[in-house]
Amino acid sequence: MYYIGIMSGTSLDGIDAVLVNFSGLSFSLLYTCHIPYDQPLQTELLCLNRTGENELHRAAVLSNRLSGRYAQAVRQLLEKSGIDPGEIVAIGCHGQTVRHCPQPENSYSIQLVNGALLAELTGMTVVTDFRSRDIAAGGQGAPLVPAFHHEMFAHRDIHRLIINIGGITNITSLPVTGSVNGFDCGPGNMLMDAWCLKHTGMAYDRNGSWAKSGRVIGPLLENLLDFPYFSLAPPKSTGREMFDLDWLQPYLTDDEATQDVQSTLLQLTVQTIANSVETYYPAARELYLCGGGAHNGALTARLQQKLPDQRINRTDVLGIEAEWVEACAFAWLARQSIERTPGNLPAVTGASGSRTLGAIYPA
Structure with missing residues (x-):
């Protein structure tokens, strides 16, 4: 077959x-x-x-x-x-x-x-x-992948979450009882990649190294998180039509250090994932990452800080490599x-x- x-x-x-x-x-x-x-x-x-x-x-x-x-x-x-x-x-x-x-x-x-x-x-x-x-x-x-996530990754005794971090981030909840659920959290790698390409010429920020060299701009992050999509109840999905550099530009003063903006965009991805978990799936205790963002060490480390009660790993340990x-x-x-x-x-x-x-x- x-x-x-x-x-x-x-x-x-x-x-x-x-x-x-x-x-x-x-x-x-x-x-x-x-x-x-x-x-x-x-x-x-x-x-x-x-x-x-x-x-x-x-x-x-x-x-x-x-x-x-x-x-x-x-x-x-x-x-x-x-x-x-x-x-x-x-x-x-x-x-x-x-x-x-x-x-x-x-x-x-x-x-x-x-x-x-x-x-x-x-x-x-x-x-x-x-x-x-x-x-x-x-x-x-x-998103369409949650049905496959359920087929491959569900556990009869453990509430698991699967987080796919591609251009967009989507979350799948695989509870022990009840229905499978999920939605698009918001931008995954999309904004980080675009900002990195524009200011470094590199297609992406390998392992989040450039973001780690900067600092999170608190007021900028708060303003980004106020965008209505993030508080919209699921079901919801999104794409490049909503989140691109044109969306980002009005939030900037042009006085920010470029590495600080990159660090803030990484934190935006982390925070929207963490907020989704805490708001809709607080009982889950295992979180598995897939997609290109699963290999971003800085992102994974910050996500673990935001969700200390979660066991975070890649789907590799469940039998399918993240990418x-x-x-x-x-x-x-x-x-x-x-x-x-x-x-x-x-x-x-x-x-x-x-x-x-x-x-x-x-x-």
Whole structure:
């Protein structure tokens, strides 16, 4: 029962792809690959987060280009594994989000991928467009990974939290009894990465070293935390449309040291996670990190200071390395779609009921 999962998230660092095996109730992560985005592609994708000239044409062209890169990732996985393409049941490809607008009156979410082209390029069944059905059912279409978190990481005796720190941070609550829950806390790496690139030329602040060289600007942090999204009750989800450098700029005086702003942005991510835990899941005692931010030592250390009663670790200790969890989730969601089994959690997204997600392009 081989599936491929492909994820390219809001951090815009590139494509993560995994080859997994579902056999009965067991799950195995077999092979992985990462294809980084070059700077021109990142810039083009960022531009599509805003209205602009000829954007429909640009989006269609980029969908085709990205589908070629997704196919490249599939080829790399097959070369590593030696598995015959005919043995792959399906590819689950999330696509690259360029717009996410979950407002109730006019909801939509756009991920760039040409599923038909990807099926042609690989000769495999492709499942894409995972969010639309949940949105049609009154949900926000995100986050979708909590259902997978429950399948992989739930414990019958321990209330666990899974924190995915990508461009956006989302939290999943896996209680011993009661329903699985979760939501987007706010920015994860997105603002830190953008500020770091602008002022150092580096794509991200490795291990939070630059942030550690600065100090948290208390009044700035308080003003940022007053933004209405953070006090909004779940279900809720967000993206680049809300949190980018244009959002940050009005809060700045331009007299701040750049490393101090970086330190404050790191603390914003930490504080919004801690506030989410303390407000909604105070009984949880184990917290597991995944996504790129799980490798930020400064972030992890500050989070442990804010949540001293939590045992904080990476999902690696639960069997899936932190950087591959989301790609694995979309392999799982593809299986749910192929087997006509629901993949959303209404308590998380706000949908009116469970739905089978995804559009299928047969081989």
